[in-house]
Amino acid sequence: MNPLEQLMNPSSIAVWGASNNPAKMGTMQLSNILGTGYRGKVYPVHRSEETVAGLRAYRHATEVGAPIDLALLVLPTHAVGEVLEECGAAGIKRAIVVSGGFKEIEGGSGIELEREITRMARSHGIRFLGPNCLGIFNSLCDLNTTTIPLPPGGGHIAIASQSGAYTAMINPLLRNMGVKICQTISVGNEADIDLTDCLDYLKDVDEVRAVGLYVETIRRPREFVSIARATVKKKPVVAIYVGGTEAGSRSSLSHTGALTGPDELYDGLFREARVIRADDIDEMIDMLWALSSQPPAGGDRMAVITNSGGPGTSLAYHAEKVGFRVPLFSERLSASLADVTGRLAFVRNPVDLTFETNVHLFKQIAEVIFDSGEVDGAFIYGIFGWRDFAVNMVKRFPALIELENSITAEQRSFMEKLGEVSRTYEKPLLVMSFLGGESDTVQGLAENGIPAYPSASRAARAMRSLMAYGAIVDGLG
Amino acid sequence: MNPLEQLMNPSSIAVWGASNNPAKMGTMQLSNILGTGYRGKVYPVHRSEETVAGLRAYRHATEVGAPIDLALLVLPTHAVGEVLEECGAAGIKRAIVVSGGFKEIEGGSGIELEREITRMARSHGIRFLGPNCLGIFNSLCDLNTTTIPLPPGGGHIAIASQSGAYTAMINPLLRNMGVKICQTISVGNEADIDLTDCLDYLKDVDEVRAVGLYVETIRRPREFVSIARATVKKKPVVAIYVGGTEAGSRSSLSHTGALTGPDELYDGLFREARVIRADDIDEMIDMLWALSSQPPAGGDRMAVITNSGGPGTSLAYHAEKVGFRVPLFSERLSASLADVTGRLAFVRNPVDLTFETNVHLFKQIAEVIFDSGEVDGAFIYGIFGWRDFAVNMVKRFPALIELENSITAEQRSFMEKLGEVSRTYEKPLLVMSFLGGESDTVQGLAENGIPAYPSASRAARAMRSLMAYGAIVDGLG
Incomplete structure (x- = not known):
């Protein structure tokens, strides 16, 4: 069995190096284990304190008297060996050694020390991460052993x-x-x-x-x-x-x-x-x-759908720059798009809707384009939330606040349907948006499996990785 | 005089195309003029409404009876010419024509129309932006005529x-x-x-x-x-x-x-x-x-100062990738740095402080390095705020909240001093940080003229532009 199975999914953790001093790395890491929602048992081990960060502290791992799946060591270099012995005595088989001062030390003085703790761990059947590491995060059991919340x-x-x-x-x-x-x-x-x-x-x-x-x-x-x-x-x-x-x-x-x-x-x-x-x-x-x-891209032909000329032009340019084609649509596809949009112009690829507020159009256009078989993926630039852009409107037109629920519900449903388009046609669809992770737009898109990038070049390079993976999968036959 | 002088700094604006319908572009643009803090006079012009967005509306620009420095036209294509005539009659000499439907239209039908409005404007001595544009933002008079708040x-x-x-x-x-x-x-x-x-x-x-x-x-x-x-x-x-x-x-x-x-x-x-x-x-x-x-870079030698190995290595790598050198420091400089840091190792460039919480060290190190004359600029990776990283600590150690003011004050003073270092030595200093614009760290750095980039490659390319400008300035003699 891979040693990470148990290390990433422990039912109980003993922590060395946490104390009641909040400026210590070990204390930070214990705080993050407790603060991220981990549901297993946590045992601070401390030679003198009775409690650490509000938990009962143990003098020695063997004192715990219950199985311990994982040891977290945030200790001075010289103390690591001793605690690994302690882990061995307590029957602990997995460890994360956060402590530094080993192989990475200039001059090589830490190399022998690292060999020593490795031999020691091996003699007790302990498999470990590190030394000189920050630990793990596993959202499947809400375990965060790192210094960062x-x-x-x-x-x-x-x-x-x-x-x-x-x-x-x-x-x-x-x-x-x-x-x-x-x-x-x-x-x-x-x-x-x-x-x-x-x-x-x-x-x-x-x-x-x-x-x-x-x-x-x-x-x-x-x-x-x-x-x-x-x-x-x-x-x-x-x-x-x-x-x-x-x-x-x-x-x-x-x-x-x-x-x-x-x-x-x-x-x-x-x-x-x-x-x-x-x-x-x-x-x-x-x-x-x-x-x-998103699904991998099966080829290099990309559509660009936009409601703003600059980002649309930039997407076309950067897609071509990284190796895609942005082909002119056939007369037939253009005619279908003109039917959907009710416009005659700007539907040849890029499709430029300029200041279009009917979000559902974007989804319909993506469907018509994917259905045509003329492209292998699509980029969309557009605004699919409204609050970020209506701050000053809401102040002057209170009616907008009353409309809020219906606008928001409509946009949610649009994003769900947009997410389905790429799954249905098995073609990737990436969004470009200047909004960030705090916005309704990006959150809504992300929930439906659509990544949103803040620039054309970033969207294009992300799409290239989907084409690269498509080629890898093909090559595997 | 450049026509933008008056256009960017108007004392009064007349707006066509705003109404009491919040879904109209013109209404959005008027709302943003009013909502961004503009202190000049604003006159909505509307053929039928008495008030628009809470302001008195005028049937015709000549009705205003006061000088108008700028006209904002957010109108259907066909209405632009007529309103430019109206502007002429009212003595308005600057305009922003937001309306589209001109030269950009497929098939060329808008070309003649665009020539026509241009001739018309010229005949009245009106200089204008557009058509098919979004307007301007000038933070010096808090004027935002765009659709975006x-x-x-x-x-x-x-x-x-x-x-x-x-x-x-x-x-x-x-x-x-x-x-x-x-x-x-x-x-x-x-x-x-x-x-x-x-x-x-x-x-x-x-x-x-x-x-x-x-x-x-x-x-x-x-x-x-x-x-x-x-x-x-x-x-x-x-x-x-x-x-x-x-x-x-x-x-x-x-x-x-x-x-x-x-x-x-x-x-x-x-x-x-x-x-x-x-x-x-x-x-x-x-x-x-x-x-x-930041000042331009006078040469290609860069220092990297970090408290984390990966970002430090990445900064060194990407600096070299875009054409900088990251030279090994002299024995003498390394000795000075060892004095400042109290460490013997990791001071040869990159300087790696690993988990250093004394922020002032970063500033001292930058000074010693700049003072040596061995580099032309420096990158710093580090954490200079604390709240983002102490969320779970604060919950468990209420003492930290009491310390908050002193920690924050110390960090502010550090950032001010760091800002002075590059001004004193006239060498650029860029920060890499995974924190964004909402964080104390990035805001504090920005206030003191230090940009912070979320990746090594972005910081490196930004630094390259400082070297490019240095070369341009040199070339000008």
Whole structure:
């Protein structure tokens, strides 16, 4: 069994390093376990305090007198070994070692120490994450062991990362974008469990539909390729790699003790593994959002539907720039669109509705276009909420407030139907909108599986990942 | 005198097309004029209503009986000519023609109509924006004539655009990022006032420190180049151009009747004009934020200061990727940094402080590094606010709430001092943070002239624009 099964879904956790000092990392992490809604048992272990953060504290893990599924160690480097012995004595088989000061230390003095704790863990049958990691988040059991609160749980994205920041610090970014996240794993120095183990675990978590990896090194390339190829049969994998320049490489070494290689080497490795490479964390999130919620694109022909010329032109331009075609529609399709819109102009691709307030038109147009078979996917730029844009109106026209429920209900129903369009035709549909995760529009779209991006280039690159995954799936035959 | 002087700073405005129907564009635009804080006089003109949106309405502009500096026309195409005559009769010399249906119409039927209104305006000495535009925003007099409320006014950025969306629809995006905007001008079809006029006007607005342009065509290339070169002596100019692909070109034509050219042509034109080209609206805003608040970079050597390995490595990688060097610090500088940080390791560039809560260290490190002369700019990744990350702590440790004022005051003072560092050493400093415009951190940094970007690649590309402007300024001798 993959060691992460139990580590990600523990029924009980013992925590070392939490105290009643709120400035300590361990205290933050315990607070986040308690504050995120975790329903299992939590046992702080402390050598002197009677209570920690309002919970009864135990002097020693063996004092707990009940099974402990997971140990969380947020301790000074020198104390880790002793506590792993304690875990062994208490029969604990899974651990997260947050503590740093091991392989990543300049000069190599931590290397032997890391080997030592690894040997010690192994002798007790303990499988562990870290050291030098930030822990995990699993929205399926509301467990957040990291220092960062408010992960926007839900959705179908998982991230495994050699940087803790890219699993937890990104929480505010995800919220601002309106992206939800199902699971994250910070692997740190990978003394035991590594990214390949994570991929192997995430492959079989049904709720996870797309996996992102932050990579400074791949320690077992052969196994990685084999497990990645098995994973992409079920779900797409995206990776970022930042070790491939001089300072990037130097920085990786001091960060997780990673021995990096040139960019081209990792390009080749990812290609071999059928992993889609992203440029940076924001692009990876953009791609994961699309890949976890929309069908892959079966080809390179894209439609652009807009109610504003600039964004429509930008979508056409950036779609072409990243390798799509934005073909002129046939006379027949244009005639059908003219019937639907009641207009003769601007229906040749892009379809420009200019200041159209009937949201249902967007859905009808997408259907007619998908039904024609002339495109493999579509971009929509439009405004589908109203409150963000009616602030000053509502002040002057109180009648709008009375209408609020009906407007909102109509928009909800539109977004549901729009979500169905791409599922029905199995063609991807991405939205561009300047609204963020706090808006009704982006939230409503996201709930119905439609990602919304704040620029044409970001939408285009996310769509490209859907075409890349389409090609990967085809290649698997 | 530039026609935009009076158009951007009117003491009084007459509005055609607003009514008591909140679903009409004109009503939205009037509501935004009234709701954004404009302090001049506003006169709705309506042929039948007695009052519009709570204001006295006039049958005819000549009825107003007081000088009118600006006319806003939000009317059906066919009504524009008649109202321009009315403006002439009332002595109005500036207008914004929002109405569409002119040159941008497929088949060319609107071309003659556009010539006609232009001749008519000229015969009355009326200079106008549009047709087919969204109007203007000027935070210096709180005037917002667009359909979109809540422009985040202030700051030192101006945008002039052939797309209305890229001047006004972007308001929520700007707010989410924490970017403020001073002036925007939507030029539409440019029958009279064009982008070159805008540049000429913005060149002399002292509050504007960086100008962005959304370009589908440059109608007077020779004048554009000459005025742009005069502008960049005072402030940088950034442009996006999306007409350079097949569908992009087709879309531009139907959007503003723009005749586009290939990408390379515009690359050359921008180079000739000393205008920095951005890829898309988000990159343009990123660049404008840096260029309007930080000094240009005098060279390509960058420092990276971080309290988290992944973002630090990513900053080093992306800085190198876009053409910077991230040089290893000298022994001497490293020794000074070790003195400041009390650490021996991780001070060679990147400087990695890992989980450092003393914010003042970041400022001291930036000073020591800038003082050494070994770099031309610096990136910082760090957390400088606390509330976003202490939600669950505050619940468990009420003492933190008591400490709130002192923590917040300390962080404010740190951000002020950090803002001074780049001004003192005349070297740019950009922050990377996953927090958005709603956070204390990003707001505090922005107030002190430090932009914060949500990814390493975005920070790196924004810094590259500061190096590009440095080279432009140097080239001017």
